[in-house]
Amino acid sequence: MKMGIVTTDIGSVILYVEEGYLVRIELTERALLPVDLPPFTSQLVEYFQKERTSFSLNFRMEGTDFQRKVWQTLMKIPYGSIVTYCGLSKELFGSEGCRYARAIGQVLKRNPLPIVVPCHRVVAKNGLGGFSSGTCWKKYLLSLERGENLF
DNA sequence: GCTATTAGACCCC
DNA sequence: GGGGTCTAATAGC
Numbered sequence: 001m002k003m004g005i006v007t008t009d010i011g012s013v014i015l016y017v018e019e020g021y022l023v024r025i026e027l028t029e030r031a032l033l034p035v036d037l038p039p040f041t042s043q044l045v046e047y048f049q050k051e052r053t054s055f056s057l058n059f060r061m062e063g064t065d066f067q068r069k070v071w072q073t074l075m076k077i078p079y080g081s082i083v084t085y086c087g088l089s090k091e092l093f094g095s096e097g098c099r100y101a102r103a104i105g106q107v108l109k110r111n112p113l114p115i116v117v118p119c120h121r122v123v124a125k126n127g128l129g130g131f132s133s134g135t136c137w138k139k140y141l142l143s144l145e146r147g148e149n150l151f
Numbered sequence: 152g153c154t155a156t157t158a159g160a161c162c163c164c
Numbered sequence: 165g166g167g168g169t170c171t172a173a174t175a176g177c
Contacts, residue, residue, distance in 0.1 A: 066173065085159055098160055103172040105158040110174085122158080130158025138158090 004041030007031060008048050010140050013115070015040055022059040024112045027133035047115065050144065053079035055116050063110075070107040077121045080145040084125050098125075105130065115141065127151065 001023075004015035012031055016024040022040045039057070046052035061071055073092060077083055083091075085105055086098035093100055108119040109132050120141040123129045128151040131138035143149050 064173085089159090099171060100173085101159040101171085102157065103159090103174090106156090106173050107158095109158050119158080124159060126160090128158090132158070135158085 004044070006041060006044040006048060008140075010136060013044055013048075015044065018060070020058060022057050022113065022116065023061075025114050025116060027114060027137050029134065029136070044115065048144070053145075057116070059113055059116060061112060061117070063107075066103070067107045067110070070104055071111065071117050074108075074111075074117050074119060074122070077118055079118075082121050082123050082142070082150075085122055085129065086125050088122060108132075121145075123151075 002017040004017065006013040006015070011027065011029040014026040014028065015022060016026075017040060020039075025044075040055075043052060043055050043057060047055070061068070063071070069092060070088070073088060085101035088104050089096070089098050089100040092104075104122075108122060109130070111117050111119045111132070114120065114133065114137075120131065120138045123142075128135055128138060139149065139151055142151070
């Protein structure tokens with residue numbers, strides 16, 4: 001497994017590449033030194049430099065049908081825009097309202113590829129909502145994309 | 152299988 | 165704002 005590291009203003013982003021596929025991204029508040037630059041790393045660097053708003057890379061995600069369905073829908077959220085857990089629930093299951101909002105939160109919590117699969121663009125109906133790597137990352141990513149602090 | 156957990160939402164005070 | 169309730173997928177037992 002190859003690793004790539006991108007350093008940002010508030011911490012480091014670690015990319016794990018396996019057999020030519022991006023399989024995991026970890027966000028940490030620690031500052032790590034870049035050791036090598038496997039494929040995909042440069043795209044993350046460009047993203048943090050605001051020179052990239054979408055990714056073009058081979059990635060692999062394993063999960064249940066429900067998880068894949070949610071992750072797939074996340075990929076359609078445009079750069080800089082936000083949706084709510086409730087809104088996602090309605091989009092996926094129609095008239096059943098916000099019933100799945102909480103389950104969707106559980107899926108996003110286990111998103112192995114944050115940033116690339118943009119779970120940071122999903123917020124609660126009244127507030128920021130959580131984030132697996134800490135809400136300061138979520139705030140940072142949203143302000144990076146939107147150029148304003150919403151929360 | 153069952154139980155506890157949870158990155159939500161809603162209601163009432 | 166705090167407390168209770170409904171809710172559904174998951175992890176762990």
